[in-house]
């Protein structure tokens with residue numbers, strides 16, 4: 531089964547199992563979340579479902595508006611019932627790499643404001659250890675003025691190489707929705723992701739990392755054979 535259909539099946543199952551009437555929903559970014567938003571919109575139209583949606587990026591905001599869903603923000607709703615998002619990779623403990631689309635900071639804020647955070651992905655994102663599948667490095671959002679010293683510090687302290695992500699169809703670096711740059715850290719060996727995340731986050735100029743540790747409660751994987759596999763975080 532193609533990845534797109536697998537993403538759709540995961541998204542539909544997650545929405546049908548978790549989205550309920552009168553919820554405030556955090557909406558993630560990427561290509562998989564598009565299917566989830568479409569399903570939410572279908573249920574609003576067919577079943578009269580009432581929800582309010584809080585976006586995690588410019589893309590998510592557009593998606594909510596295009597699907598004619600009620601749009602709000604964290605000023606109006608600092609606590610969300612549920613956040614749904616995609617991921618670039620998911621390990622055995624449901625730790626995630628996110629930020630392939632450059633939206634990691636707002637995605638993490640939205641996820642951390644939700645009572646439940648669930649992830650939708652296709653089978654190509656499943657791994658035992660982070661970095662097994664996603665080879666583009668750990669996305670790290672940084673303040674532009676700090677990018678060069680940070681590339682050097684990250685490589686010196688943690689090994690590997692941190693590269694400035696360049697824009698496509700625009701000269702120069704990719705600029706995030708928050709006006710920052712992204713470093714993609716191609717690491718060599720990491721055994722404790724929580725410690726690495728905390729240490730990187732402490733470096734002056736780092737805004738956020740794409741390591742989502744102990745955040746996801748459940749992941750819905752659309753599998754190659756057409757089924758959807760649901761995994762729960764082991765420590766819960």
Ligand SMILES: O=C(CO)[C@H](O)[C@H](O)COP(=O)(O)O
Nearest residue numbers: 560561562616629630631633
């Ligand atoms: O973290 C993200 C964007 O910053 C996305 O959720 C992640 O890249 C997954 O995207 P897709 O659903 O297209 O595979």
